[in-house]
Amino acid sequence: MHRHFKIYKPYGYLSQFITNERPRKKKKLLGDLGDFPAETMSVGRLDQDSEGLLFLTTNGKISAEINGNKIEKEYYVQVDGQITYEAIEQLKHGLEISINGKSYETLPCKAYILQERPTFPERARKIRDERHGPTSWISVTLTEGKFRQVKKMTAAVGFPTLRLVRVRIGNEKLDGMDAGEVIELTEFSY
Numbered sequence: 001m002h003r004h005f006k007i008y009k010p011y012g013y014l015s016q017f018i019t020n021e022r023p024r025k026k027k028k029l030l031g032d033l034g035d036f037p038a039e040t041m042s043v044g045r046l047d048q049d050s051e052g053l054l055f056l057t058t059n060g061k062i063s064a065e066i067n068g069n070k071i072e073k074e075y076y077v078q079v080d081g082q083i084t085y086e087a088i089e090q091l092k093h094g095l096e097i098s099i100n101g102k103s104y105e106t107l108p109c110k111a112y113i114l115q116e117r118p119t120f121p122e123r124a125r126k127i128r129d130e131r132h133g134p135t136s137w138i139s140v141t142l143t144e145g146k147f148r149q150v151k152k153m154t155a156a157v158g159f160p161t162l163r164l165v166r167v168r169i170g171n172e173k174l175d176g177m178d179a180g181e182v183i184e185l186t187e188f189s190y
Contacts, residue, residue, distance in 0.1 A: 002059040003037055004188055006172060009054040010179035011123045015045035030056065034182045043067065044145060044169075051123070052076075052166035053174045055188055062188065066169065067145065069107075071190050074141040074168035075150050076118050078127070079159035083113060083136045087157040091140060097152040106153060110141035120165055121179040127162050135162060 009015065009030070017031040017040065030042060036056065043055035043063045052075070057063055065071075091111040097104055114137040136159075140150050151161040167174045170190025177183070 002057060002062075003040070004059070004062070004185045005034075005036070005040075005056040005182055006177075006185055006188075007033060007054050007056060007182045008121075008174060008177040008179050009046050009051055011049060011051045011125060014048055015042045015054060017041070030054075033180050044073075046166060047148060047151075047164075050164040050166070051120075051179065052164075053169055053172065053177075054166070055169060055172070057188075066188070066190055069143045071170045072110075072141050072143055072168070073145060073166060074110075074139060076114065076120075076165045076167050077138050077140055077150060077154060077161055078135050078163040079138060079154050080133070080135060080162055081159050082134050083138055083157075083159045085113075087159055088113060088138065090157045091138075091153055095153060095156050097146075097149065097156055099146050099149075099152075104146065106146075106149065107142070107144050109143075111138060113138050118165070118167075123163065123179075139167075141168075 013028040017029055037058050039058045040056050041063060043057055043066050046054055088111050092108060094106045094108045097106060117137055150164055154161045172189045
């Protein structure tokens with residue numbers, strides 16, 4: 001019987017259970033957040049400095065299905081500066097970024113400016129304060145997931161990412177979870 005979990009991956013954690021580093025260099029791993037079965041794997045990844053919704057499962061088939069290009073992943077992104085509608089349009093239509101040193105054209109996606117600042121748990125490391133200029137929040141929804149894609153996209157339109165929180169995978173939402181919280185599910189709603 002397979003087991004499934006949704007977690008709020010906190011800032012500073014790696015999206016893995018074991019590290020190949022010997023000895024372990026005080027890296028925070030997903031296994032530190034709960035007592036998971038030995039064969040548990042993360043479904044996709046979030047960078048160490050990204051946070052939000054992450055699925056864990058013991059079923060590799062589901063992992064491949066969710067990581068495919070059919071399931072939407074939505075991110076709330078705090079960017080440096082007051083983002084423009086022109087920049088949002090560029091994000092929506094796809095743009096050129098670099099993946100592993102090669103030029104890559106992102107697929108069209110959904111993007112819009114959030115009118116209200118979202119409420120998330122305080123991050124372990126402060127981002128910065130208002131003395132450094134304004135920031136704004138946007139929503140970006142992708143069906144693809146290249147390495148650091150959202151961050152590369154916002155940088156490409158001139159508004160570097162300061163904080164990135166995945167809020168939705170398919171139909172499953174973060175829904176007010178606390179950083180580090182783990183909820184066991186009977187199945188994923190995607």
